[in-house]
Amino acid sequence: MSKFTDLGLNEALIRAIEDMGFETPSDIQQEAIPVLLEKETDLVALAQTGTGKTAAFGFPLIQKINEQSRTTQGLILSPTRELCLQITQELKNYSKYIKGLNVVAIYGGASITEQAREIKKGAQIVVATPGRMQDMVNRNLVDITKIEYCILDEADEMLNMGFYEDITSILSHTPQEKNTWLFSATMPREVARIAKEFMYDPAEITVGSKNSGSENVQHEFYMVFGRDRYLALKRLADANPDIFSVIFCRTKRDTQSVAEKLIEDGYNAAALHGDLSQNQRDLVMKSFRNKQIQMLVATDVAARGIDVDDVTHVINYQLPDEVETYTHRSGRTGRAGKSGISMVIITKSEIRKIKAIEKIIKRRFEEKSIPSGMEICEIQMYHLANKVKETKINHEIDKYLPAIEDVLKDLDKEELIKKMFSVEFTRFYNYYKDTKDLKATGQPVANNNPADIPNDGDVRYFINVGERDGYDWRSLKDFLKETLDLGRDDVFKVDVKESFSFFNTDAAHAETILGFFTDFKVDGRFVNVEISNKTGGGGGRERRGGFKKRDNNRNQQRGPRSGKKPQNDGNRNFKGRRRNR
Known part of the structure; x- marks a missing residue:
């Protein structure tokens, strides 16, 4: 492979590269840098997270910028504050031997007037998040009408985060004759739309197969019942004593809950999500980079700015709603030429998502069993x-x-x-010593014959709790969604009677639900769920009065690291808890 000296970079950049210890360009750098240096062109480059995309556009941009002029010539848009700051720092490192070249970061959560003041001093390159840049454009605090280069970094993620209108508005304030360089890990329809609207005959570079996963990442999935998801997570952590991981959850609530339970059970863990203040986020990321935190539990949006090369494992505690997002998650490990493992904890109903992800990343998952005690x-x-x-x-x-x-x-x-x-x-x-096997396959499935479980359509269930137990249709629906880790619309047609109830789900959830309630107790008595022959149903009127809601977290077993007295992780003797009226 070519060295950096063979790519056409000037002496100042080569000196900076040598200072940073870079010796051999990555595939995306080797492909993109010569193209961007040799001619003025638009570019669409597809490459996985962690493959060196910042240097792939950063080196040519710095070399093309006129540092003698104080005009803003380059604009880089990135999805998050963390990534914005990271790109800014890297560009400053690359340009350390170029006197007079200024790079300014523009992002939310900091003084907009101070950022505007930095730009007025003369910023040839501006790195910005779309929301803050749009705000500054609207206030006439920044002039991007003369930029020559616009870079969209992690374009698919910016669009996934809802920045399409901001991006198109920002681009409408830039000159038509500029060069636009679009870098992305995947190529969904929205990214292709941006390329079509704002780019002219772009050069195209794809490192690896389009939307494929990194070859340095091994993909594994572990099938468990929904109630055992957290126990499975702890076992995976205990089975990998040197784990340094990012754990992904779908919601901020789940992220905070899982992190709190891990901390309570003695693990070095922390949460990273949008409800944290910027100062809290900075402290968490500093601790993670210093490896004071072994397990960082994060939402997809909050994790966009994570750029740590030594992550050994990515654990998908829950699969993302959009299967394409898995590519970004798994890209947090296997970076800088190192190998990594992406683990997925799933229930039986989610196996179809694994197949969909395999088609996108063009890699096979290996099914593995949760380790025994x-x-x-x-x-x-x-x-x-x-x-x-x-x-x-x-x-x-x-x-x-x-x-x-x-x-x-x-x-x-x-x-x-x-x-x-x-x-x-x-x-x-x-x-x-007394814990059970957590693998979902081979365990009993309630009182129904597996052959009787429908493969498609809706399934109606009977459950032996009702108004007498403090439930109305709304509280029972909420309990089922939270306990079974189902989506907002996955439980429907809830009909609560005096001592029993009915509810419906899609057939894909049947095995998980029946398996969950195989050995489930409330106040010392078993709660049974069976497939009902009754086909009617509908949500009843919400009744007045309080209701019981089981606390599914209270009996999560204390981990071996917590120093607290352990309980059997097969036990599900939940106590009820009445909500005040």
Whole structure:
């Protein structure tokens, strides 16, 4: 492969590249840089997250900019504040030997007047989030009528986040004769629409297959019942002691809940979502980059700015609503030439999504079983042994050795080793010794014959709780959605009677629902769900009065790291809780 010196870059850039330790260009850099340097052209470049796209457009942009002029010549739009700041810092590093070249970041959450002041001082390159840039254009605080280059970075993500109107409005204020460079991981219809409307005969570069996943990422899925999703997450973490991961949830609420449970169970975890203040987000990301946080639980939007090369695992606690989003999630690992693993925790009803994702990323998933308790104990024991072997001796301990040897003098070598390893091993053994297998396949499915479960259409269920248990149609629907991790419209036709109720779901959810209620108790009695022969139904009127809502988080078992007394992770003896009127 060519070196950077062969790509046509000037001496100032080569010096900066050498300072940063870059030796060989990535595929996207090798393809894009010569094209952008040799001619004035529009460009559509498709490449995965983490493949070096910033340098692919950053090097040519810096080389083409006239640093003698204070006019804004280059505009880069990126989806999030974090990515905006990251691109700005990288461009400053690339241009360190070019005197007079200024790069300014424009983003929400900071003083707009201060940002406008920085631009007026002379900013040849502006890096901005679409929302803040649109605001500044509307206030006449920035002039982009003379820009020569416009770069849309992570274009698909900007559009997924609802920035289409902002982007088109911003582009309408730029000159027609500019060059537009569009970089994206995927090519959905909206991105193609932008290219068609605002670009002229663009050159096209695709690194790997279009919309494909990185070859450095291994894809795995683990099938469990919905109620066991969190327990499965903990086992995956315990089975990978050196895990440094991003865990993806669909909603801010789930993100916060999972992070809080992990912290309570003794894991080094934190949440990253849109409800955090900017200062909180900055602190979380600083801790994650410094590896003080091992497990970062994030929403898709909040994770856009994560650019950490050493992430070992991406865990999809829940699959995204749009299957294309999986490409961005898995792109958080396997970066900078390193290998990574993308894990997906699914229920049986979601297996069709795995097939859809495989078509998009053009990679096969490997189905794996959640490790058993004893497998985890074995992994942890050997991990500890290797850790002891590789630990460098701190000779400050030498002065304490006589006292330590006196305490341990009655122990022979074998007994000493057993005792030392039992300190760590016993915690995991006591926690996992009586736990069940979490794999969904092979477990009983309620009281229905699997052959009787419909393959398509709607399924109507009978459940042996009703008004007597404090439910009306709305509270029962909410309980089923939250407990079974279903979407807003997945539960319908809820009909609550005095001592029992009916509800409907799509047939795809049947096995998950029936499996969940195989061994489910409320106040000491079993709650049964069966497929009903009754075909009617409809949401009843909301009744006055309070209702019970089970707290599905209360009995989540304390993890082996928490130091709290463990419970059997197969137990589902939930207590009811009455909501005040």
